[in-house]
Every structure is written in C-alpha cells, then in structure tokens.
Amino acid sequence: MRKLAAGNWKMNGLSATLTEVDRLLQAHPAPRAEMLLCPPATLISRLADRANGTALQIGGQDCHEKGVGAHTGDISAEMLLDAGAKYVILGHSERRSDYAETNEQVHAKACAAISAGLTAIVCLGETGAQRDQGQTLEVIGAQLAASVPNQSRAQTLVIAYEPVWAIGTGRTPTLDEIAEVHAYLRARLAEKIGQEAAGVRLLYGGSVKPSNAGEIFSLPDVDGALVGGASLTAEDFGAIVEALERAS
Numbered sequence: 001m002r003k004l005a006a007g008n009w010k011m012n013g014l015s016a017t018l019t020e021v022d023r024l025l026q027a028h029p030a031p032r033a034e035m036l037l038c039p040p041a042t043l044i045s046r047l048a049d050r051a052n053g054t055a056l057q058i059g060g061q062d063c064h065e066k067g068v069g070a071h072t073g074d075i076s077a078e079m080l081l082d083a084g085a086k087y088v089i090l091g092h093s094e095r096r097s098d099y100a101e102t103n104e105q106v107h108a109k110a111c112a113a114i115s116a117g118l119t120a121i122v123c124l125g126e127t128g129a130q131r132d133q134g135q136t137l138e139v140i141g142a143q144l145a146a147s148v149p150n151q152s153r154a155q156t157l158v159i160a161y162e163p164v165w166a167i168g169t170g171r172t173p174t175l176d177e178i179a180e181v182h183a184y185l186r187a188r189l190a191e192k193i194g195q196e197a198a199g200v201r202l203l204y205g206g207s208v209k210p211s212n213a214g215e216i217f218s219l220p221d222v223d224g225a226l227v228g229g230a231s232l233t234a235e236d237f238g239a240i241v242e243a244l245e246r247a248s
C-alpha cells in the first residue's frame, strides 16, 4: 500500500499561497509516499492545474450528498471531480460540530463521493470527555459502523482517526493510544468490508508536525497522516512527507 500524507488547509489559502505548492513540488518532485492537499474550494482548480503531471493530488474538504439541485452554497462530488479533485474529506470534526453533521449524513456524502469517482477520507474521533470516560473505542466503533459505506474498497476509502481534543491543540495521544485505535479500526473495518480492509489507508490526524511525525509513522496500522496547521507551509509539510517516506 502507498502511504498518504494529506494536508487539510481548512479555511486558509489565497492565490499567494500557491507559491507554497510550487516550493513543495520543487523539493519533492517524486516522493515514494502519496501527497495530497485539500485547499478551500476556491483554490481547487488552480491547485489541480499546478499539480497536473506531478506527484501531488488535490482534494476537497466536504461535498453535498446530492448530485445537483437547489442547495445554495454547496458543492457536489461531481463538481469536485470536475475541478480536478481526486479525494474529499468527509465528517471532519469541525463540520460535525459547526454544522451538526451526523454519521448518517457523512455516510450519504461518502456514498455520493464514491459513486462520483472520488476517494472518501472519512474522519472519526472522540472528544476529550469521551476519552476521559473510557469511551474512545466505543465512540469510534459507532462512528465507523454508521458513517463508512459497505461498498467501500481499498481504492475508494481512507479513514482518518482524529481525536477532537488533539486537533489544533499541540496535544497528541500517546503512541500506545494511537496504535490501539488503529488496530481496532482495522479489525472493525475487516468485519464491515472483508479483505479490502487490509488495503485501506488509516491516517492519524491531530497536531502532527515534523517533530512527532516519525514516531507516529513507525506505528503498525498508521498509513499516513491528515495534517492541518503544518500543511500550510512547504517546509513543514515537506518534512512530514519525508518522515513518511522514511517509514515506507
């Protein structure tokens, strides 16, 4: 399986940010790991043009569950594909909290994404309170069961384990805690989609940075990372790509 370094720019990035992408591609023209950037929708087609013919893939940060229609402000999976995206992040905890997205909506969006020909990156993760109460595996298991489509295949699904309390905080779970969740996810995924589960990339996300990427990537069942803040500069994201290459 080819490991994946995915960057989630969230609501960051203007035309000027494209120079970071040029710097990233100059420093990493042919990485062994797959590189993916998910910019805001306004930059997808420009980034896709820039990335054309390079090792960099482009993705969206959300899509609507319907193909077309009267949904002001929304973007369909087919539109993302048309703009040059190959991936879409779904069910990120910020969308689950800002827009009260449910597992059922994430499931419907993932079905739409896969049908349109995108790879869905489905995000899961417990809150700090849920971890403190010992509910982590239960919460993650329920999110996986309800948000991941049964028709997912290794090529059309990526799972990102992102503890809510680790996102943008600089705090991360211990290596044992990450390994425990990833092993659990692999096992639960195998119950759901059978042998395809072995090829699904399981990303860790939440305060990944150059200084901790190497140890996180050394863990079994960690097949890459979903990176927020540290994906905004070519230097930091490039260092994370290098750490993933060393672990591959």
Ligand code: PGA
Pocket: 008, 162, 166, 167, 168, 169, 170, 205, 206, 207, 208, 226, 227, 228, 229, 230
């Ligand atoms: P962070 O965000 O790397 O800034 O913690 C991760 C994410 O939300 O995907």
